[in-house]
Amino acid sequence: MEEIVKKEEPRELSQLREVFRRLSKRITALIGLIIVIIFLVSAILAPLLSPHDPIEHSLVHKLANPSWDYPLGRDELGRCILSRIIYGARISLLIGVMVISIGVLVGVPLGVISAYYGGKVDFIVQRFVDTMLAFPGILLALTLIAMLGVGLANVMIAVGVSTIPIYARLARSSVLAIKARQFVEASKSIGASNSRIILRHLIPNSLSPIIVQSTLHMATAILWAAGLGFLGLGVNPPTPEWGAMLNGGRLYIRVASHVATFPGLMIFITVLGFNLLGDGLRDALDPRLKT
Amino acid sequence: MNTLLHVRNLKTYFNTEAGIVKAVDGVSYHLKEGETLGLVGESGCGKSVSALSILRLIPNPPGKIMDGEVIFEGRDLLKMSEDEIQEIRGNRIAMVFQEPMTSLNPVLTIGLQIGEVLELHRYLPREEAKEEVRRLLKMVGIPDAERRIDDYPHQFSGGMRQRVMIAMALSCNPKLLIADEPTTAVDVTIQAQLLEIIKELTARLGTAVILITHNLGVVARYVNRMAVMYAGRIVESGPAVTVYHHPRHPYTIGLLGSVPRLDQPRKERLIPIEGQPPNLLHLPPGCSFYPRCAHRFTRCAGERPELRNVGTEHLVACFADF
Numbered sequence: 011m012e013e014i015v016k017k018e019e020p021r022e023l024s025q026l027r028e029v030f031r032r033l034s035k036r037i038t039a040l041i042g043l044i045i046v047i048i049f050l051v052s053a054i055l056a057p058l059l060s061p062h063d064p065i066e067h068s069l070v071h072k073l074a075n076p077s078w079d080y081p082l083g084r085d086e087l088g089r090c091i092l093s094r095i096i097y098g099a100r101i102s103l104l105i106g107v108m109v110i111s112i113g114v115l116v117g118v119p120l121g122v123i124s125a126y127y128g129g130k131v132d133f134i135v136q137r138f139v140d141t142m143l144a145f146p147g148i149l150l151a152l153t154l155i156a157m158l159g160v161g162l163a164n165v166m167i168a169v170g171v172s173t174i175p176i177y178a179r180l181a182r183s184s185v186l187a188i189k190a191r192q193f194v195e196a197s198k199s200i201g202a203s204n205s206r207i208i209l210r211h212l213i214p215n216s217l218s219p220i221i222v223q224s225t226l227h228m229a230t231a232i233l234w235a236a237g238l239g240f241l242g243l244g245v246n247p248p249t250p251e252w253g254a255m256l257n258g259g260r261l262y263i264r265v266a267s268h269v270a271t272f273p274g275l276m277i278f279i280t281v282l283g284f285n286l287l288g289d290g291l292r293d294a295l296d297p298r299l300k301t
Numbered sequence: 302m303n304t305l306l307h308v309r310n311l312k313t314y315f316n317t318e319a320g321i322v323k324a325v326d327g328v329s330y331h332l333k334e335g336e337t338l339g340l341v342g343e344s345g346c347g348k349s350v351s352a353l354s355i356l357r358l359i360p361n362p363p364g365k366i367m368d369g370e371v372i373f374e375g376r377d378l379l380k381m382s383e384d385e386i387q388e389i390r391g392n393r394i395a396m397v398f399q400e401p402m403t404s405l406n407p408v409l410t411i412g413l414q415i416g417e418v419l420e421l422h423r424y425l426p427r428e429e430a431k432e433e434v435r436r437l438l439k440m441v442g443i444p445d446a447e448r449r450i451d452d453y454p455h456q457f458s459g460g461m462r463q464r465v466m467i468a469m470a471l472s473c474n475p476k477l478l479i480a481d482e483p484t485t486a487v488d489v490t491i492q493a494q495l496l497e498i499i500k501e502l503t504a505r506l507g508t509a510v511i512l513i514t515h516n517l518g519v520v521a522r523y524v525n526r527m528a529v530m531y532a533g534r535i536v537e538s539g540p541a542v543t544v545y546h547h548p549r550h551p552y553t554i555g556l557l558g559s560v561p562r563l564d565q566p567r568k569e570r571l572i573p574i575e576g577q578p579p580n581l582l583h584l585p586p587g588c589s590f591y592p593r594c595a596h597r598f599t600r601c602a603g604e605r606p607e608l609r610n611v612g613t614e615h616l617v618a619c620f621a622d623f
Contacts, residue, residue: 128362192403192404196398197406200391200395200418201388202387202421203387210406210417214406214408215407
């Protein structure tokens with residue numbers, strides 16, 4: 011009659027710890043995690059970490075090569091490139107977080123409702139999603155910026171809106187799978203309302219693919235934001251932003267290659283970091299590995 | 302004793318691409334307070350659907366309750382609003398499902414899930430709810446309940462999870478418990494334990510039980526009355542002892558003949574029922590059991606026998622007398 015009771019360490023956050031354990035087994039995922047942590051720390055602690063004021067210019071020293079005082083050199087207006095890159099991480103982080111928030115907060119409810127209610131609701135939502143998916147993402151973003159005007163907020167809205175259909179599809183497919191499981195029927199049988207079933211049972215169970223997708227989207231969002239910054243559609247100068255820095259250095263690539271190289275390298279490394287972490291998370295959160 | 306539940310002429314159909322499946326086709330039965338009714342039949346005979354229909358848990362589409370009444374404590378559940386039926390579910394009528402491995406939400410702790418029922422129907426403050434969950438876990442015999450309250454479902458075995466489901470179902474002292482093959486998915490040794498727990502607790506709480514099963518041994522031991530279903534209809538019903546020892550419908554006779562029994566001398570071989578259960582899309586016009594029946598005659602092919610009284614509370618849907 012008695013069954014063996016497993017003894018375990020305190021199990022607060024035990025699931026989180028389990029995921030971290032699986033993540034840290036893969037070296038690439040760990041590298042991704044480290045890059046992402048460095049990125050986050052420098053974005054948050056930018057004023058403490060940057061050696062100089064990122065806006066302070068000095069035309070006398072323009073395009074100066076890297077030195078002890080200015081480890082990554084100075085840009086076309088004589089500003090410290092390292093400081094600008096560190097501050098630029100803030101903008102990238104802000105854009106990434108806002109883009110994903112828009113995508114998740116609008117897309118996930120749409121997808122969940124679509125899958126849960128099915129029938130006509132599903133049909134209408136999915137045709138709306140199809141329409142949005144028919145546009146190439148960057149084109150949709152450019153169109154929205156053309157409508158809304160140039161600026162940081164509009165870039166975030168534009169890129170955010172173009173990710174909505176992806177989250178809607180993702181949430182829909184995972185809820186469709188979960189909906190068929192018996193605990194949903196069981197919670198209905200105890201008298202839970204639709205909204206309660208959605209919030210308490212469906213969304214928490216469909217989170218893993220959404221977490222993975224948002225991590226990967228962080229990379230895309232940073233890339234897109236840099237791209238739009240490069241085209242001059244993002245933040246206004248002199249705010250440091252990686253894409254805009256890349257564009258500024260472009261003219262001097264023959265005489266002072268470091269001006270464009272370092273921001274480009276930063277974009278590359280950060281995007282790589284998020285991609286590696288996203289891939290690692292995908293494996294670590296794989297439901298087939300759940301005990 | 303008062304009648305607690307009265308199901309009259311319940312019809313639940315499923316709309317499929319191949320046509321309309323009459324999963325439950327005119328089922329009537331009643332249940333007195335505190336009584337245990339066994340709903341018996343092969344897979345796909347409509348026993349689960351008829352039970353799910355009581356709480357209106359049939360997914361629509363494709364399923365639809367076409368006709369009938371389900372009178373529970375004087376009110377028709379089929380005519381209630383969604384809010385009203387939610388007040389009944391889990392509170393006055395509770396369910397235990399077949400598959401304990403998937404009936405619990407994998408991302409919530411056991412304590413939270415049982416607490417959800419208390420929160421929905423008994424409005425208990427957090428601390429009291431936690432205390433109550435502990436009491437319930439102890440009630441169904443989960444060792445070390447104090448600590449296991451914060452465990453996740455995957456840390457429980459199948460038998461233990463089914464105990465959790467029983468605790469959840471009985472947490473609001475329901476008047477009726479619908480147990481849909483509660484022991485089919487667990488080991489034989491655990492089956493007996495679970496059935497004993499259900500029997501003991503429902504007797505103590507005065508809860509009536511509808512026990513859905515295809516295990517005739519279970520029926521004999523745990524139910525007062527039984528109803529045998531075949532192809533969406535009840536073909537025989539009556540006190541369990543009577544039906545078990547003096548079955549009158551050829552299907553019931555066949556069903557009992559095909560089960561190995563330890564309480565009787567060992568026969569040479571078991572007698573299986575010939576053929577397959579009928580396709581619910583294309584039921585024969587007369588008696589649904591006609592194609593497989595050993596005692597059929599011409600009348601059965603064209604005319605459907607209705608349930609008739611053959612003894613004290615003993616009903617059978619067959620033209621023949623045995």
